[in-house]
Amino acid sequence: MIPILLALTLAQDPDRACLSCHEDQGEEWRPSVHARERIGCVACHGTDEVVKDKHQFRPTFRPLRLAQVAEGCGACHQGVLEAFRPTEHFQTAAFGPGDDLHRTSCTACHAHHATVTSDRAAILDRCARCHDRTGSEFTAADAGFRKLAALEAATARLLGRIDGLRPRAGIPVSDAEDGAGRCRSRIAALAVAQHGLGWGAVETAADRSAAEAEAAYNTLTSRERDFGGRFRLLVPFLALVAAAALTGRKLGASPP
């Protein structure tokens, strides 16, 4: 009877059915980015059939392994999973001891029900639980994060400059807009690629794009300065106005 009722309720609103019992998980989930996007319990925890199996305590029921968590996230975040799969973290999650759930999987940094876009300081703190802060793995990640932050700052600075100059005449910004677009794409790509923990490549790519953003910014500054120098060309036209004033004055003394 219970499975039938559960199935009927799930068919109508699966998330509400789950959360009617699993209140704590609901409290964590509601403020999350997944809740805003209407991605609920069933998306990660399986279809109605799997949930029904769990609730009937069938012999097939077993706890999720960490690798399954990554694979589950990867159903939507495919690029991240592809980057993450070759790493030691994924291997540990898939085949290591399950004593510390979520230790090295997606949820280690992004939480599980309260899914967040974790900030870098929090991620480094999480790394430091297992890695020595002076060790090469930790310092490489720290340096990689700093380069990513520098790229984001340079891109934001360039975008701010473009916004300021966009309405103004005489100062082209379209090439800088293209450059800023490339930097934004690079930031998005590195946000995915960083899950592969190949910090050397991340640093190189971030450095290259930050340099491009910086060069575009300097080009805009130079163009603005050049446009400011246009007043040199104004002198002959001011002379025309003066000549007009002088010749115009004489009209007042027209002979009767």
Added chain:
Amino acid sequence: MIREKLSRPLPPGAGPGVVLGSAAIVFLALQFLTGALLAVYYVPTWDGAHESVVRIGKEIPFGWLVRSVHVWSAHLFVGTVLLHLARVFLRGAYEPPRRATWWAGAALLLLALAAAFTGQVLPLDPEGLGGANVAGSFADSVGLGRLVRGGAEVGPDTVGRMYAAHLLVIPFLLATLIAMHLALVARHRLKGAESAEGESPAFLRILVPAVFGAVGLAVTLAFLLPTPVERTATKPLWVFLPLYQALRIAPSWAEPALPAIPIAFLAAVPFLRSRKTALSAGALLLAAALVLGFLGWRA
């Protein structure tokens, strides 16, 4: 004969104000010249217009200067025509036999306003679209909204209408009316110089400061205050502010009559026999325009 006409004397005590009419023509010539250059790159489509104006203002070498001179000479053209009209009015130079000259001048003012309005819309930036919406709403009140916009809303067909009016219809009418106006001026001479005989080359004496002053002023202002590629003003052009404010405060049934008031005044001026009546009516209209314009600017 041309030499004879060019050599006519100026009226006694003409003053620098005598160059206003010629200066207005030079501003218009500047607009024809810069407008032709802008037309090379302007794309008169709903999707392409704004992008092409941005390209002119930012990418094309000296496009910003050409566009800024075009815009500034438009402001100065309207302003100069207004001042010229005011000067002629104060000198009573609208009286017979110069009635037709006055009417041609008044029609030129209306055409200058039409050119300014259609030109303001063409970039399709917030200011242009705002102007088109306000004018469309007014046109609705006289049942011409769809004709002006080409639809119930400002859209792709509005651009074609503004483009055709701005580049073909209005310039043709302006050129025709200016030719008539100048022919009438040449025929009746400047007021006060009808019978004077002299050798002072009036034409050149007026033309030199008019050309120097108009070109110098328009280019100087364009250099000092280049026209932004993204104009964000939500108010109409300064010259339309009195009408804008009047439309805001007038009851809806009176809206169609509002523009008719200054037009009727301009048409009736040559019939006003008494100078005192004419000056009083003119002062009243000017005061109302200034007050409404100030309120419209502050609104």
